Amino acid sequence: MSEDDILLGTGLTVALAVGCQILASRLRVPALLLLLPAGFAAGALTDVVDPDALLGPAFSPLVSVAVALILYDAGLGLDLRRLKGATRTVVLRLMVLGVLLTWGTVAILAPALLGVPTAVASMIGVIVVVSGPTVVGPVLEHVRPSDKVRRVLLWEGSLIDPVGGILGAVVAHSIISGGLHSGHFRFGDFFAGLAVGLAGGAVGVALLWLTLRLLRLGETLGTLAQLATVVAVAAACDTAFDDTGLIAAIVTGLTVANLPGFDMPARRPFFETLVQLIIGLLFVSISATVTPKSLTPVLLPTLVLVVVLVVAVRPLVAALSCLGTDLTPRERAFTGWMAPRGIVAASTATTFSASLVAAGLRGAGTILPVTFLVIVGTVVIYGLTAKPVAGALGITRPTRARPLLVGGEPWVLDLALALRAAGVDVVMWARDDRERQRIRQAGIEPAAGELMAVATDPQARLEGVTAVYLLTDDDDFNALASVVMEDSVDGPVHRVGPPPGSQGVVAPRTGSGTLFGPRLARPSLEARHARGDRFHVRPASAPPPPGHEPLFVVRRDGRLDPVTEAEPVTAEPGDTLVLLGPAPPDG
Secondary structure: OOHHHHHHHHHHHHHHHHHHHHHHHHHOOOOHHHHHHHHHHHHHHOOOOOHHHHHHHHHHHHHHHHHHHHHHHHHHOOOHHHOOHHHHHHHHHHHHHHHHHHHHHHHHHHHHHHOOOHHHHHHHHHHOOOOOHHHHHHHHHHHOEOHHHHHHHHHHHHHHHHHHHHHHHHHHHHHHOOOOOOOOOOHHHHHHHHHHHHHHHHHHHHHHHHHHHHOOOOHHHHHHHHHHHHHHHHHHHHHHOOOOHHHHHHHHHHHHHHOOOOOOOOOOHHHHHHHHHHHHHHHHHHHHHOOHHHHHHHHHHHHHHHHHHHHHHHHHHHHHHOOOOOOOHHHHHHHOOOOOOOHHHHHHHHHHHHHHHHOOOOOHHHHHHHHHHHHHHHHHHHHHHHHHHHHHHOOEOOOOOOEEEEOOOHHHHHHHHHHHHOOOOOEEEOOOHHHHHHHHHOOOEEOOOOHHHHHOOOOOOEOOOOEEEEOOOOHHHHHHHHHHHHHHEOOOEEEEOOOOOOOOOOHHHOOOOEEOOHHHOHHHHHHHHHOOOEEEEEEOOOOOOOOOEEEEEEOOOOOEEEOEOOOOOOOOOOOEEEEEEOOOOOO
């Protein structure tokens, strides 16, 4: 390829990787629904989006390192101490039974359907056991199932990625060492490779302990230290023993997430952005290597395999896993209709198939196209049917707003009462015991005392809340919490504005998500409420009286839209307005 072709191919790959993810976020669909066909079409229709030509022999090692970073990040998000109670029981059963039944089914059916040897069938089976939060998460955001189902499916997707990565490395290692290829299993090679991966994980943990715990590097240098550690350890392990870098990366991430004392950066925007970019680049690049010629002979047999996995295997796994749990029959049915495959399946298929093809295993070239079709088939089926299935089962959460108001001042309590009068299900949290007592006396649901501790934990999720409004009299707290809580809430986080020209530590310097505009900053709201102004609920069809300021619009379907400094809201017929204005003459 010429220099111009390389530049054009690189630019087009990056543009497709990012553009598809942006479009998917706007359409609220899994990104790989767009990434896979975009990469496949670019590879088939152009000569420049060709990873083998662009990178040559470096493509497979770079994919291996990229997968190591993805699996390390997946392991890093798995604080097993948060997996408790009935959710833990269901998730562990789903993982164990899902791996055994999926792997076994594919290992039995693939030789008959695809004409591949048992070794290849076993490798395909262990690759397609994984799911992943990168594909399950967007589907669940679109569907909005009950909190119990959401927790179970997200935990399963998050845990099965590293488990599947380890199993894939072990099986590939077993095949290469002779287990299924020649009928002779070399235990020495197998355990040596496993030991290399575990030792690499131990070295990675030691390096991160040094950089993050002893040297106490900040967010930027701490993120760079993680990146360098994972890449160096994975590359060293793969150099010493093929496909052991993935084991080392997973072990490192899991250990760092669960070992007490690690001073991990609270937020990792650079690392998270890098992983998101890597996922997009891998999907586009891997899809571009799959040719129409390679898909044709395996298309129909793989579709049969997909139907068996979707219609028979997954419902059976869910039914057995949910026995004796508090999930309702409808929730169990939806759990049995959600197991799309994602990036880990695609990337491990690329890594392991290359190793097996190089080892001379007959039929290893079918691993990638079969995995590609399984990913496309499961994502299309679940992505297009999940919402109507959840609706038919009646397990979707209503669109009605359930905001959390943080603050216990009198004007905040009166605002909560006005929102409740407008039909909004309001939750409140306050620090002071007397304020919490007033909240209870007013008949407003008080949030749990530990709620804010959970909400401000970057690795936790605040469930059952659609938005957070920070209304305390501490402007710096409001500003900091609005930043920290962004990733913990399935909805927007807004704060009341600080006094104009204030000299707080952080409040004047965080501009996004400010409620009501500069004319209604916190001191103005407090002062007007103290002078007798009150919050009023009026239909949007009636124009606001003079001197009344709109604060919220309650939509006909129960959604709640606040008036913000950046986005004024327009009411429509059938909506309800929450206004601030003078009290009526009769008091």
